[in-house]
Amino acid sequence: MKKVVALLLVFAAILVPVFANGQGETVTLTLSEVHAEGYPTTLADQEFARLVNERTEGRVQINVYYGGTLYGEETGSIEALQIGDLDFARVSASPVASYVPALNVIQLPYLYRDGDHMWQVLNGPIGQDMLDEIQASGSGLVGLCYYDAGARNFYTTTPVQGVEDMKGLKIRLQNNPMMVEMVQLLGGNGVTGIGPNEVYSAISQGTIDGAENNWPTYESMGDYEAAPYFILDGHTRVPEILLASENVINKVSAEDWEIIKQCAKETQDYEIEQWALREESSREIVTAAGVTVYEPTAEEIQEFQDLMAPLYDEYGAGYEDLIQEIINTGL
Numbered sequence: 001m002k003k004v005v006a007l008l009l010v011f012a013a014i015l016v017p018v019f020a021n022g023q024g025e026t027v028t029l030t031l032s033e034v035h036a037e038g039y040p041t042t043l044a045d046q047e048f049a050r051l052v053n054e055r056t057e058g059r060v061q062i063n064v065y066y067g068g069t070l071y072g073e074e075t076g077s078i079e080a081l082q083i084g085d086l087d088f089a090r091v092s093a094s095p096v097a098s099y100v101p102a103l104n105v106i107q108l109p110y111l112y113r114d115g116d117h118m119w120q121v122l123n124g125p126i127g128q129d130m131l132d133e134i135q136a137s138g139s140g141l142v143g144l145c146y147y148d149a150g151a152r153n154f155y156t157t158t159p160v161q162g163v164e165d166m167k168g169l170k171i172r173l174q175n176n177p178m179m180v181e182m183v184q185l186l187g188g189n190g191v192t193g194i195g196p197n198e199v200y201s202a203i204s205q206g207t208i209d210g211a212e213n214n215w216p217t218y219e220s221m222g223d224y225e226a227a228p229y230f231i232l233d234g235h236t237r238v239p240e241i242l243l244a245s246e247n248v249i250n251k252v253s254a255e256d257w258e259i260i261k262q263c264a265k266e267t268q269d270y271e272i273e274q275w276a277l278r279e280e281s282s283r284e285i286v287t288a289a290g291v292t293v294y295e296p297t298a299e300e301i302q303e304f305q306d307l308m309a310p311l312y313d314e315y316g317a318g319y320e321d322l323i324q325e326i327i328n329t330g331l
C-alpha cells in the first residue's frame with residue numbers, strides 16, 4: 001500500500017507541472033536592454049514581461065536585464081539571439097540592418113515627414129512586412145514589435161550650425177555602414193564599435209568629437225555634459241525593435257508563443273506614450289543644464305538632406321517602389 005501511495009506521489013509530482021503549463025516547468029527567459037531603469041523602452045520591456053507572465057499564468061517568466069548589464073553593444077545581443085544564448089533583446093533597427101538589409105529602407109535619412117508619418121508606415125502593411133522579413137531572412141531572429149525612438153540629431157563638443165561645421169568631425173554612430181557613409185557624405189568621419197553607454201567617456205577622452213541620438217538618450221547617458229552643442233537636424237527616425245531569438249519557439253508551447261507575440265504588440269502603444277513624456281522631460285533637463293540647442297532653418301536642413309541623398313540610390317536600390325509607397329503613406 002505504502003508503495004502505491006509513494007508511486008502516486010511520484011506521478012503527481014511529474015504530472016502536476018506538466019498539466020499546469022502544457023510543457024513542464026515554468027520557462028524562464030532573458031531579455032537584454034541597453035537603457036537604464038525608467039527609460040521608455042525599459043518600461044515597455046517590463047510591461048511585456050508582466051503581460052506574458054499574467055497571460056501564460058506563470059508558465060513563462062521573462063527577466064529583464066537593463067542598463068546594458070548583459071550586452072552593452074547591441075550587435076553582441078543580436079549575435080547572442082542568433083545562437084540562442086539570449087531570448088529577447090530590445091534594440092534599435094539600425095544594427096539589425098546588418099543582418100536584414102531591407103531594414104535600411106525604413107531608416108533612410110529624411111524619409112518621414114514626422115513621427116505620425118513613421119507610425120502610419122510601421123503600423124500598416126509595410127511595417128508588418130518588415131517585421132516578417134526579419135524571420136524570413138533566415139537571421140534566426142524574430143521581430144515582435146516596434147517602439148518609438150523619436151528623431152536623431154547630431155551633438156558635438158564644438159558648435160555645429162550647418163553641414164560645413166561637420167567637416168572633419170569624428171562622430172560615433174550605431175553599427176551600421178549606411179550611417180557611417182551618411183557622416184562621410186557630410187565630410188565627417190563615422191566611428192563605430194562604441195556602445196551607447198561608452199559615448200560619454202569617448203567624448204570626454206577626446207576619442208570622438210560627438211555622436212547623434214534622440215533627446216532621451218542624450219540626456220539619460222549624460223552625453224550632454226560632454227558634448228553640449230545639439231543641432232536639431234533630425235536626420236533619421238530609427239525605430240526600436242523588440243527581437244526574439246527564433247529558439248524561443250522551441251522553448252515554449254505553440255499557445256505561449258502566440259501569447260508572447262500578442263503581448264509584445266500590446267506594449268507598443270504604452271511605449272509610445274512613455275516616449276512622448278520622456279522626450280519632453282529630457283529636452284527640459286538638458287536645456288536647463290545649459291545645452292546650446294541650434295534649430296536649423298529649412299534651407300540648412302535641405303543641405304543635410306541633399307548631401308545624404310546618395311544613400312537612397314545605394315541602400316534603396318531594388319526598393320524604389322517601397323520607398324515611394326512610404327513617401328505616399330498618409331498623403
Ligand code: BDP
Pocket residue numbers: 034074090091092149173174195196212213214217240
Ligand atoms: C538609442 C537606442 C539604442 C541604441 C542607441 C545607440 O534606443 O537602442 O543602442 O541609440 O545609439 O536611441 O546605440
